[in-house]
Amino acid sequence: MDVLERIRSLRLERNWSEYQLSEKSGLTQSTISAWFRTKTLPTIPSLEKICSAFNISLAQFFFDETGTQTVLTEKQYKLIRQFNRLSEKQQNSLISFLEDTTNSL
Known part of the structure; x- marks a missing residue:
């Protein structure tokens, strides 16, 4: 199950x-709708908000109720690894840049 399928599944369960x-x-409805329409993944801060709404942790998000891991692509793993190497200030700057970029699409 990929990230968007997991969000949809959790939403429909409720x-x-x-x-x-x-x-x-x-989050705005247009943001959530755009993820599915354009097959774009949410940012980590957006995913944290989604998890908070579902009252689950990020760890729980990535493992469904059957213990099956949500699949990330190699590109997604690479992005997370690189993101984790940044300082908090750099992470916040990158998040702002990505949000500005994706919001202007």
Whole structure:
């Protein structure tokens, strides 16, 4: 199961619409809808908000109720590894840059 499938699965388990997920997570409905429309992955801060809305941890997000790991692509792993090497200030700058870039699409 990939990241977007996992979000959809958790949302449907709760019988939530995308709008309800946006209300509970503090993200806009257009942002959530765009992830699925364009097959774009959420940022880590956005994923943290999604997990908070579902009342689960990031670790729980990446392992479903059957213990099956959510699959990340090699590119996604590489991005996470590189992100973790940055200082907190650099991480925040990168997040801001990516949010600005994706919001302008």
